[in-house]
Amino acid sequence: xxxxxxxxxxxxxxxxxxxxxxxxxxxxxxxxxxxxxxxxxxxxxxxxxxxxxxxxxxxxxxxxxxxxxxxxxxxxxxxxxxxxxxxxxxxxxxxxxxxxxxxxxxxxxxx
Amino acid sequence: xxxxxxxxxxxxxxxxxxxxxxxxxxxxxxxxxxxxxxxxxxxxxxxxxxxxxxxxxxxxxxxxxxxxxxxxxxxxxxxxxxxxxxxxxxxxxxxxxxxxxxxxxxxxxxxxx
Numbered sequence: 693x694x695x696x697x698x699x700x701x702x703x704x705x706x707x708x709x710x711x712x713x714x715x716x717x718x719x720x721x722x723x724x725x726x727x728x729x730x731x732x733x734x735x736x737x738x739x740x741x742x743x744x745x746x747x748x749x750x751x752x753x754x755x756x757x758x759x760x761x762x763x764x765x766x767x768x769x770x771x772x773x774x775x776x777x778x779x780x781x782x783x784x785x786x787x788x789x790x791x792x793x794x795x796x797x798x799x800x801x802x803x
Numbered sequence: 804x805x806x807x808x809x810x811x812x813x814x815x816x817x818x819x820x821x822x823x824x825x826x827x828x829x830x831x832x833x834x835x836x837x838x839x840x841x842x843x844x845x846x847x848x849x850x851x852x853x854x855x856x857x858x859x860x861x862x863x864x865x866x867x868x869x870x871x872x873x874x875x876x877x878x879x880x881x882x883x884x885x886x887x888x889x890x891x892x893x894x895x896x897x898x899x900x901x902x903x904x905x906x907x908x909x910x911x912x913x914x915x916x
Binding site: 782791794 | 837845852901902905906908
């Protein structure tokens with residue numbers, strides 16, 4: 693157990709739908725990062741939050757959004773889903789003592 | 804902007820043989836370098852990292868990597884691989900401790916019996 697918890701582990705949904713992926717960072721970590729892993733694009737950085745504020749944005753589509761709540765957990769919202777959004781979505785958190793830690797991911801399948 | 808190139812998409816190697824997975828990076832500033840491993844159907848696990856200091860970095864499971872600034876490389880090595888090392892290995896870079904990590908495309912390590 694890495695200490696970073698992602699739910700759900702698996703998600704199957706239809707095109708056009710909206711889903712929410714959840715990430716709970718390691719205790720005390722203020723930074724949360726979201727990544728998408730797909731066969732054709734590899735591991736792509738999506739977005740970073742630090743203590744509730746957006747810190748950096750990567751290759752995140754306009755149909756995707758994220759937020760970090762006061763208790764530091766984060767949610768990644770994916771809407772108007774397309775077949776190409778099928779991927780593994782990873783969350784990572786970072787702390788001063790241990791650096792980056794990744795969760796086990798959410799596997800999204802869009803059918 | 805930073806980038807990472809993993810020169811081999813797949814590397815087959817016989818069990819108990821040595822292996823080197825190659826990684827080159829591009830950056831106009833100093834970087835932190837990482838190797839992560841992803842076992843089948845699992846998440847990413849940190850193997851080792853270079854932040855500063857000694858250019859030879861030792862990691863978990865007998866892996867080590869050497870930072871070469873002049874060649875902008877950070878190759879991963881293991882003197883004797885085991886079947887349990889079958890996985891995908893990712894080289895990655897960031898420009899500071901708080902920055903996002905940029906990953907290479909990955910190298911799939913196949914251990915042959």
